[in-house]
Amino acid sequence: MKIKKNDTVKILKGKDKGKTGKVTQVFPNEEKIVIDGINKRYKNLKSRRQGEKGQRIEFFAPMSYSNVAIICKKCGRPTRVGYKFSENKEKYRICRKCKESID
Numbered sequence: 001m002k003i004k005k006n007d008t009v010k011i012l013k014g015k016d017k018g019k020t021g022k023v024t025q026v027f028p029n030e031e032k033i034v035i036d037g038i039n040k041r042y043k044n045l046k047s048r049r050q051g052e053k054g055q056r057i058e059f060f061a062p063m064s065y066s067n068v069a070i071i072c073k074k075c076g077r078p079t080r081v082g083y084k085f086s087e088n089k090e091k092y093r094i095c096r097k098c099k100e101s102i103d
Helices: none
Strands: 008-011 020-027 031-035 040-044 055-060 068-071 080-085 091-095
Touching: 008 031
Parallel strands: none
Antiparallel strands: 008 020, 008 068, 020 031, 040 055, 080 091
């Protein structure tokens, strides 16, 4: 998966289209990511004991990683991700627009 935790991404599709946020969780097996402040949902919980009130919990639901693009730190534009190898055979991510390292 080309998107990692703490990457800044821009939303390309959905109800939050055009917004940017920071990736807080990555689920590579499900191909989903959680972005802080994006895709807000609510969950209603019943009271467990008599006399208690129920709760309404707010959380940020996972969304498909294909609906986002990484924002390059150098050029500041949303971009696709490419890979290159350094001299000591380490793989690193690059911006497809400005050819600079994202990591």
